[in-house]
Amino acid sequence: MLLIECPYCGVRPELEFVYGGQAHVARPHDPAACSDEQWAEFLYWRENAKGVHAERWRHTHGCGRFFNALRDTTRDQFLATYRVGERPPAASSREREPQP
Amino acid sequence: MVDLSSARQQQVLAPTPLLKQLPPAARLVLRGRSQVLAAAADALGLPRSETPCRAVRSDVRAALWLGPDERLLLGSADAAAEMHGLLQRALAGMAHSLVDIGHGQVGFEVSGARAALALNTGCPLDLDPASFPPDMCTRTVFAKAQILLWRTGATTFRLETARSFAPYVTQILALAGRES
Numbered sequence: 640m641l642l643i644e645c646p647y648c649g650v651r652p653e654l655e656f657v658y659g660g661q662a663h664v665a666r667p668h669d670p671a672a673c674s675d676e677q678w679a680e681f682l683y684w685r686e687n688a689k690g691v692h693a694e695r696w697r698h699t700h701g702c703g704r705f706f707n708a709l710r711d712t713t714r715d716q717f718l719a720t721y722r723v724g725e726r727p728p729a730a731s732s733r734e735r736e737p738q739p
Numbered sequence: 740m741v742d743l744s745s746a747r748q749q750q751v752l753a754p755t756p757l758l759k760q761l762p763p764a765a766r767l768v769l770r771g772r773s774q775v776l777a778a779a780a781d782a783l784g785l786p787r788s789e790t791p792c793r794a795v796r797s798d799v800r801a802a803l804w805l806g807p808d809e810r811l812l813l814g815s816a817d818a819a820a821e822m823h824g825l826l827q828r829a830l831a832g833m834a835h836s837l838v839d840i841g842h843g844q845v846g847f848e849v850s851g852a853r854a855a856l857a858l859n860t861g862c863p864l865d866l867d868p869a870s871f872p873p874d875m876c877t878r879t880v881f882a883k884a885q886i887l888l889w890r891t892g893a894t895t896f897r898l899e900t901a902r903s904f905a906p907y908v909t910q911i912l913a914l915a916g917r918e919s
């Protein structure tokens with residue numbers, strides 16, 4: 640079973656979590672000033688990363704909190720998890736070898 | 740508040756050495772910042788605690804950590820109004836949310852040397868005392884149902900689940916008890 644580390648509760652089975660889409664998508668400060676293209680980009684355009692992807696997860700069947708994760712989409716490996724409002728961990732911690 | 744649910748406080752199952760239904764209880768979910776949680780603990784005579792996944796208790800009440808800003812407050816069923824009053828006075832003027840879920844879920848005690856084994860038939864957490872020690876509590880899953888699991892003693896767990904999930908959870912647990 641895939642284990643995910645909740646920044647609040649610790650390591651838990653994937654069953655307890657739901658995926659919440661790409662992380663760090665900032666809402667425009669003044670939506671009325673956006674062009675249709677800019678607004679559509681905020682609403683709909685997402686990365687389709689092959690490799691490290693920053694994404695939101697929610698510990699639904701646990702503490703209920705949203706948090707962010709760096710996940711390698713080619714290996715479905717979680718490289719780091721961190722709380723909302725924190726910056727993604729530095730690149731060095733992204734280079735971890737796959738766990739056996 | 741009139742307890743309209745008392746008429747349907749049916750016994751979900753007959754008690755066994757592994758599993759027994761707990762009597763109705765007062766259950767309040769409190770959400771707020773640290774100062775709210777601290778004030779609530781003081782008002783209810785409970786120790787202040789911010790430790791994740793840990794419960795604190797007194798003789799008659801308990802506060803279970805559900806999330807960084809969320810606690811489940813437990814007491815005896817007849818103390819719900821008293822707890823509500825104490826909290827409303829202590830938290831007046833502070834932003835918080837206080838919800839009575841006393842009728843929404845039911846509690847069970849799962850106990851005995853094989854309690855953890857039986858729970859692990861549906862719950863994927865490591866229930867070894869080293870990683871799930873007494874006083875640890877958490878929301879998690881049991882088969883397809885969300886449950887709240889609280890280790891109240893070395894071989895005793897309190898399990899809470901939504902009233903509508905109770906037959907599902909207890910039937911699987913009873914089956915596990917027969918097999919384990």
Ligand SMILES: [Zn+2]
Nearest residue numbers: 645648698702
């Ligand atoms: Zn969590």
